[in-house]
Amino acid sequence: SQQGEEDPQALSIQEGENATMNCSYKTSINNLQWYRQNSGRGLVHLILIRSNEREKHSGRLRVTLDTSKKSSSLLITASRAADTASYFCATDIWGAQKLVFGQGTRLTINP
Amino acid sequence: EPEVTQTPSHQVTQMGQEVILRCVPISNHLYFYWYRQILGQKVEFLVSFYNNEISEKSEIFDDQFSVERPDGSNFTLKIRSTKLEDSAMYFCASIPTGAGGTGELFFGEGSRLTVL
Numbered sequence: 001s002q003q004g005e006e007d008p009q010a011l012s013i014q015e016g017e018n019a020t021m022n023c024s025y026k027t028s029i030n031n032l033q034w035y036r037q038n039s040g041r042g043l044v045h046l047i048l049i050r051s052n053e054r055e056k057h058s059g060r061l062r063v064t065l066d067t068s069k070k071s072s073s074l075l076i077t078a079s080r081a082a083d084t085a086s087y088f089c090a091t092d093i094w095g096a097q098k099l100v101f102g103q104g105t106r107l108t109i110n111p
Numbered sequence: 112e113p114e115v116t117q118t119p120s121h122q123v124t125q126m127g128q129e130v131i132l133r134c135v136p137i138s139n140h141l142y143f144y145w146y147r148q149i150l151g152q153k154v155e156f157l158v159s160f161y162n163n164e165i166s167e168k169s170e171i172f173d174d175q176f177s178v179e180r181p182d183g184s185n186f187t188l189k190i191r192s193t194k195l196e197d198s199a200m201y202f203c204a205s206i207p208t209g210a211g212g213t214g215e216l217f218f219g220e221g222s223r224l225t226v227l
Contacts, residue, residue, distance in 0.1 A: 030213065031213075031214075033215065033216075035216075035218075040200075041220060041221070042115075042202060042218040042219055042220040042221050043154065043202065043204075043216070043218045044218070045215040045216065045217070048214065048215060088153075088154060090154075090216075092213040092214075096167065096213075097142065097159055097161070097166055097167060097213055098144065098156050098159050098167055098213060099156070099213055099216055100156065101146075101153055101154040101155070101156075102153065103152070103153045104153065104154075
């Protein structure tokens with residue numbers, strides 16, 4: 001399997017519900033980041049969590065990191081139609097000056 | 112707010128032709144990247160560039176690819192002889208520094224390359 005695998009690949013929920021996306025990775029990391037991509041557009045940074053942090057919040061976003069399980073989750077609370085996008089986790093691996101992206105989760109929020 | 116700009120937004124080319132994709136990173140950034148995304152698939156690392164040289168490249172980045180920072184502002188990706196499988200969205204990204212690990216990447220809107 002690959003570094004940075006998101007689960008589920010696609011998620012469809014009703015507006016107002018919470019959306020949870022998961023990411024697993026394989027190697028030791030400096031940090032893990034989440035990005036959002038609207039269809040046909042560039043990636044936009046959402047949040048970064050360092051390897052010594054367990055949880056981080058930004059507005060309606062909550063990210064957790066479990067380095068023992070090599071996994072992270074992104075929770076979007078009170079979802080809105082405008083949250084419809086693909087969400088990618090990206091890992092900053094020790095010794096590598098780059099981010100490795102996962103496959104992404106396609107999130108659809110139904111009004 | 113400063114942003115990464117990429118041109119062209121869309122390029123259609125014939126197989127075997129050379130293509131140059133251009134990027135203007137954010138002015139005080141030091142690390143530059145090219146990533147690509149085949150339609151609907153993952154975002155793949157191609158190459159990173161620092162201090163006027165390649166710092167890392169992936170196995171995708173073979174002899175057909177090259178990067179250059181010709182004038183201190185532009186950062187270009189050249190594909191010498193395009194193949195059908197080079198059809199993808201190519202993203203340029205930059206970060207201000209590599210100290211303490213790779214922080215937030217600032218991405219451009221991408222250049223869509225279609226090889227016929």
